[in-house]
Amino acid sequence: MNKEQTTATDSTSISPDYADSVTGVFLLAAFLSSLVIIIARIDNWNTSYITDFVALLAASSLIALTDALVLKIFNPFLKSLSTRAGLATAYLLLMVTTFTIGYVLYATVTGHWPLTAPSNRVLLSFLQIFVLATVNYAIVLMILLHRAKTNDIKNSFQAANLQVLQSRIRPHFMFNSMNSIAGLIRNNPEIAEQALQDLADLIRVLMADARKLVPLMAEIETSKQYLKIEKLRLGDRLSVHWHLKSIPKDCFVPSLILQPLLENAVYHGIEPSFGGGVIDIDMRSDMRRVQILIRNPLPEDGERSHRKGNQIAMDNIKQRLIQHFGEAASLSSGRRNTIHITKIIFPIVV
Structure with a gap:
């Protein structure tokens, strides 16, 4: 087996998360279900049976929680094994x-070691519960494996969806930028070279991995590179004002959440306007979340607003924000007189 095949095989090996918070619940359920089966077989109840039931219930809970703790402690080691070896070891x-634990508890409560004590119903019941629980353990481990496979499929689907969403961002400025750069090559080769590097x-x-978050400062730099290219094409018609207030340098965001919105501002606001205008980007933070406001002028009614509908980019970014941050993030837009305002809010992730 070559290196590529080995990597592929390892990547498809899925190990349960033995430290899952629900593991203890599953194990306790396994013991309790065994206890219920034993109780169902009792025909006549009396006070001594109730006492035994309480004792068995307490012992079952202690054993189940200890089992969960042991799996959590050994989780790194178990996950380093293959799926089958990990399940067998667990x-x-x-x-x-x-x-x-069962052996020690029985000896502590009764004063006899189970193997030397006379046969009685407590020992018999405990042994029955033990046998049934061991069968249920196999079921619990299979449930954990199923949860791991389900989460893996869910994560793979989410990653693929993020990649698709990002791949749909096909900047309209690409062809215009190439034409602008082509016009600069003869007259200003140095500027053309820098523009090509920015592009x-x-x-x-x-083309980057959409699953990975990028530093907010890197996203700002990418947006500035984009606006520099548009500046070559639009000249004095485009002005940009940046206002960065208390922005944490180690804050991370999904890539390309600013550039498409700035492209909308250029495409729907600056370019259709005869005199151009100013794009204002205001960022501020309260140390828990970041708020970004993007303001751009709207063309007057008499001017040609030939590119209507920027909802595709808005929906795209909103979906990616939600997939990364959940309901803690939001994206909205509105109009105030002749100014279009886009607002982004997302939590600070370091």
Whole structure:
């Protein structure tokens, strides 16, 4: 088997998260279900049975929680094994832990070691619960494996969806930028070279892994590179004002959440306006979240507003924000007189 095949095989190996918070619940349910089966077989109840039931319930809870703790402690080691080896080792750990604690508890309560004590209903009931629980342990481990596979499929789908959303961002300025750069090559080759480098950086960002967050400052730099290219094309018709207030340098965001909105501002606001205008970007933070306001002029009614509908980019960015930050992030837009305002809010992730 070559290196590529080995990597592919390892990447498809899915191990349960033995430290999952629900593991203890599953294990306790396994013991309780065994206890219920034993109780269902009792025909006549009396006070002694109730006492035994309470004792068995307490012992079952202690064993189940201890089992969960053992799996959590050994989780890194178990996940380093193959799926089958990890499941087998986890099952062995559960068996050893359950038997050891059960053995010690019985001896502590009764004063007799189980193997030397006379047969009685408590010992018999405990052994029955132990046998049934060991069967249920296998079921619990299979449930954990199923949860791991389900989460893996969900994460893979989310990653693919993020990549699709990002790949849909096809800047309209690409062809216009190439034409502008082509016109500069003869007269201003140095400026043309810098513009090509900026364009290459933008393309590199566009092709990056959409699952990874990028520093907010890097996203700002990417947006500035884009606006520099548009400045070559629009000249004095485009002005940009940046206002950065208390922005944490180690804050992370999904890539390309600013550039498409700035492209909308240029495409729908600056370019259709005969006199151009100013794009104002205001960023501020309260140390818990970041708020970004993008303001751009709207063309007058008499001017040609030939590019209507920027909802595609808005929906795209909103979906990516939600997938990364959930309901803690938001994206909205509105109009105030002749100014279009776009607002982004997202939590600070470091």
